[in-house]
Amino acid sequence: MQQTANGCGFAPWQDPNEEPLIRFEGVTKKFGEFTAVDRLDVDIFKGEFFALLGPSGCGKTTLMRMLAGFEKPTEGRILLDGRDIGPVPPNKRAVNMMFQSYALFPHLSVAENIAFGLKRSDMPKTEIPGRVDEMLGLVQLREFAGRKPHQISGGQRQRVALARALAKAPKLLLLDEPLGALDKKLRQQTQFELVDIQEKTGTTFVIVTHDQEEAMTVATRVAVMDHGRLIQVDTPDRIYEMPNSVYVADFIGDVNLIEGNVASTEGERVEISWAEGQPLIVGSSASPLAAGTRCSFAIRPEKVAISAERPPDAVNAISGNIHDIAYLGNISTYHVRLDTGHIVKAQTANSRRIGRRDFTWEDAVWLSFTDTAGIVLTG
Numbered sequence: 001m002q003q004t005a006n007g008c009g010f011a012p013w014q015d016p017n018e019e020p021l022i023r024f025e026g027v028t029k030k031f032g033e034f035t036a037v038d039r040l041d042v043d044i045f046k047g048e049f050f051a052l053l054g055p056s057g058c059g060k061t062t063l064m065r066m067l068a069g070f071e072k073p074t075e076g077r078i079l080l081d082g083r084d085i086g087p088v089p090p091n092k093r094a095v096n097m098m099f100q101s102y103a104l105f106p107h108l109s110v111a112e113n114i115a116f117g118l119k120r121s122d123m124p125k126t127e128i129p130g131r132v133d134e135m136l137g138l139v140q141l142r143e144f145a146g147r148k149p150h151q152i153s154g155g156q157r158q159r160v161a162l163a164r165a166l167a168k169a170p171k172l173l174l175l176d177e178p179l180g181a182l183d184k185k186l187r188q189q190t191q192f193e194l195v196d197i198q199e200k201t202g203t204t205f206v207i208v209t210h211d212q213e214e215a216m217t218v219a220t221r222v223a224v225m226d227h228g229r230l231i232q233v234d235t236p237d238r239i240y241e242m243p244n245s246v247y248v249a250d251f252i253g254d255v256n257l258i259e260g261n262v263a264s265t266e267g268e269r270v271e272i273s274w275a276e277g278q279p280l281i282v283g284s285s286a287s288p289l290a291a292g293t294r295c296s297f298a299i300r301p302e303k304v305a306i307s308a309e310r311p312p313d314a315v316n317a318i319s320g321n322i323h324d325i326a327y328l329g330n331i332s333t334y335h336v337r338l339d340t341g342h343i344v345k346a347q348t349a350n351s352r353r354i355g356r357r358d359f360t361w362e363d364a365v366w367l368s369f370t371d372t373a374g375i376v377l378t379g
Helices: 002-006 060-068 110-119 125-138 154-166 184-201 212-218 236-241 246-251
Strands: 022-031 034-044 049-053 075-080 095-098 172-176 204-209 221-226 229-234 256-266 269-273 281-284 294-299 305-307 316-327 331-338 343-349 364-369 375-377
Touching: 022 060, 034 060, 034 075, 034 229, 049 060, 049 212, 060 095, 060 172, 060 204, 095 154, 110 125, 110 154, 125 154, 125 184, 154 184, 184 212, 204 212, 212 236, 221 236, 221 246, 229 236, 229 246, 246 256, 246 294, 246 375, 256 343, 269 294, 281 294, 281 375, 305 343, 316 343, 331 364
Parallel strands: 049 204, 049 221, 095 172, 172 204
Antiparallel strands: 022 034, 022 075, 221 229, 256 269, 256 294, 269 281, 294 375, 305 364, 316 331, 316 364, 331 343
């Protein structure tokens, strides 16, 4: 979880003396002429809940399959605890994998499913019942130990699959879209259960998902992928607040993007010329920018205030008319059309029960935001 990464001081990637559990060194994977993973370097540390996030075909599943041993790198090395695992077959790796389908044996009970891998391991047979009971307790399924998979819910089947994957105490657990088969409400609940179990066991989790909310909820760090490359690897809050490119800003969450040119800079403060007859937009940039640089101003809708009058002390204020309204229960999103034709989204929290909306379609409004609310991107 985000809180784990930032609130509790867990950040081994910031410690130059910390050795990673997993290291990708110049890893490339090709299928014929197609490059699925392209010269990838990344370190994953012990105890992380690491998310690989990206659209279909970006290379995240190929990356996971190489970790599991189902695919071999075309170039480069993958190290696990300092050892090159390229030559190590899947069944000899200290790695386990949990699939979206869960792959439970329908004729075996919950307890027997969890015990299945243990019976084929080096664990003494006398120790297996105790380990199964420990796993049942971990996933809170002791009372369902004798049931078959079809006699329990989808969320419970997911926990059986997780218990079975963790039973052999792998150094690394790979989760391939593990919650994709669950409905939204159950998926959200199970995300927190996953984090709780990961923290209790201390096992390193690597999850593949295309669900941004899922990655942001569970991960200590998120790796955003596109066309076989890592675009940004960072904590969820930094991925959201400090994207390093237009691609990441646009892929993670909702964002307004306005193109323009740098008019002037002073430290991190940047003024952007973006439309004739419109006031300059004042934003911030993490890196120095020269005047005239083509750029995009990215700002999240929740950081844009909407009002009937121009706020007198606003650093940035733009006028327009409400083009559309999306009522989402807890929030409302206003789509405001500017005189330039741009559509800018502003969000407000619905903190009171609906009586009458402050604004409706075609109303003239002002959008305002601070000079640090948005970020200037050039990539």
